[in-house]
Amino acid sequence: MIDSIYQILAKIGYTHPLHPPATHLPAGLIIGAFLFALIAWIFNRKNLAQSARHCLILALIMALPTILLGLMDWQHRFGGAYLFAIKMKLVLAAILLFLLLVAVVYGALAGSFTKTVVAIYTLCLLTVIGLGYFGGELVYGTHEPAGAEATGLAARGEQLFEQNCSACHFTDSTATKVGPGLKGVFKQDKFPISGRPVSDDNFREILKTPFSKMPPFGHLSEEQVEALLDYVKTL
Numbered sequence: 711m712i713d714s715i716y717q718i719l720a721k722i723g724y725t726h727p728l729h730p731p732a733t734h735l736p737a738g739l740i741i742g743a744f745l746f747a748l749i750a751w752i753f754n755r756k757n758l759a760q761s762a763r764h765c766l767i768l769a770l771i772m773a774l775p776t777i778l779l780g781l782m783d784w785q786h787r788f789g790g791a792y793l794f795a796i797k798m799k800l801v802l803a804a805i806l807l808f809l810l811l812v813a814v815v816y817g818a819l820a821g822s823f824t825k826t827v828v829a830i831y832t833l834c835l836l837t838v839i840g841l842g843y844f845g846g847e848l849v850y851g852t853h854e855p856a857g858a859e860a861t862g863l864a865a866r867g868e869q870l871f872e873q874n875c876s877a878c879h880f881t882d883s884t885a886t887k888v889g890p891g892l893k894g895v896f897k898q899d900k901f902p903i904s905g906r907p908v909s910d911d912n913f914r915e916i917l918k919t920p921f922s923k924m925p926p927f928g929h930l931s932e933e934q935v936e937a938l939l940d941y942v943k944t945l
């Protein structure tokens with residue numbers, strides 16, 4: 711169901727993830743709300759307090775589709791794997807929703823623009839910065855050698871494959887080098903040697919506990935494994 715949405719988008723030429731562009735809507739509104747709130751509080755300007763509140767209400771509305779698209783991208787690009795950055799984003803997204811709700815409701819109840827309201831606005835801004843940071847971690851990572859052009863998961867995967875796997879695996883055929891050639895391996899039902907059913911989970915499993923002669927790759931980070939998975943799927 712989710713995959714078919716991405717397939718339709720790919721047909722009309724859109725192949726990027728959906729969540730990153732969407733994040734600018736709530737993020738921009740929260741930055742705006744924070745600035746309005748700060749100025750309203752410092753200079754005691756009621757009309758700017760109103761602007762801040764309106765921005766935050768819009769941010770709350772925009773946050774919902776943004777989170778939904780994030781969950782979709784997560785399923786589509788990371789197979790729903792609980793990477794560290796994903797866990798952080800899930801927690802921060804929940805915190806942000808809560809803070810936005812509190813800010814909107816409390817702001818309306820409190821009437822005047824108090825220190826507490828400004829503090830909640832500030833927390834919203836910090837949470838958004840945190841979300842952006844872990845989003846960046848997911849897309850660009852920090853584990854690659856300097857100078858590596860990180861352009862998407864599969865490209866990183868290709869580099870990792872060169873470094874870790876290409877000594878033993880061809881990518882352009884199914885002929886045996888040391889291990890089996892991996893061309894089209896994800897288009898098969900079973901992995902070539904062990905006969906385990908082809909699935910994302912079994913691929914991750916193979917890297918941790920290979921079938922027999924392949925060395926284990928337990929030292930690779932979750933992100934690196936997902937990048938390899940994405941790349942091997944393109945073969």
Ligand code: HEC
Pocket residue numbers: 871874875876877878879888889890892895901902903904905906913916917920921922923924925927938942
């Ligand atoms: C030192 C050689 C060597 C390296 C390096 C190596 N492999 Fe393998 N690989 C093998 C051998 C040998 C097999 C056959 C199964 C076995 O004996 O474990 C294999 C099998 C596989 C299979 C099929 C598993 C199955 O159950 O049929 C996959 C997928 C795979 N390797 C992926 C990778 C990836 C991805 C990397 C890099 C992270 C990698 N391999 C690195 C030697 C290697």
